[in-house]
Amino acid sequence: MKLLSALRIAGSGLMAQRVRLNISSMNLANAHVTRTAEGGPYRAKDVVLAAIPLENEAKAKLSEVKVVEIVDDPSPFKEVYLSRY
Template identity: 30%
Template sequence: MSLTSIFDVAGSGMNAQSVRLNTTASNIANAESASSSTGEVYRGRHPVFQARMLEQMQGGMSLPQGQSAGVGVDVTDVIESDAPLQQRYEPDHPLADDEGYVYYPNVNVVEEMTNMISASRSFQVNVEVMNSAKQMLQRVLTLGQ
């Protein structure tokens, strides 16, 4: 694995965390959107990550037989949460159904804020990895002087 492939790994991590931040922001924005039926209510969304694998490392070092190395991350899907929806009895609400219930999304704002902080910090770590790799490459270039 070359030093330049670090940029691919960190870049894929930044892309994945960006998708995570966007879905979390969408969940928070729709957390209090009401609906008159369970079919129309917003459901929380979460990205699914999958590691990009390389069977054998190319170059000087190789892995033992049958092992693989991660070379990045991909967002394979964005799934809807299967947590139960919030059903509230609010007969005076304009969107209440015949029984007086209003349906709200299955989004927990505290969990979403925790996800947002985690994704933001993960993005920052990937930026720091890229900056460190850039500094190392610059130092390698100055060795011959």
């Protein structure tokens, strides 16, 4: 494995983890938001990752990580009764 291939793989993994961390922090920051601009409660987001093979390293079967998309969590909302309101 060439040094540049190793750096490319490591860099793609770090970028993917940075996106996951940003999405996780958004989910935590908006966990109790009950009204968004669209009118409904905040829906948590998930990151979809994929392993993409490197073009020049086909024999070694090396892959880098790519963020495919950021999707809304399809699970139903949790209904909570707040008696103080």
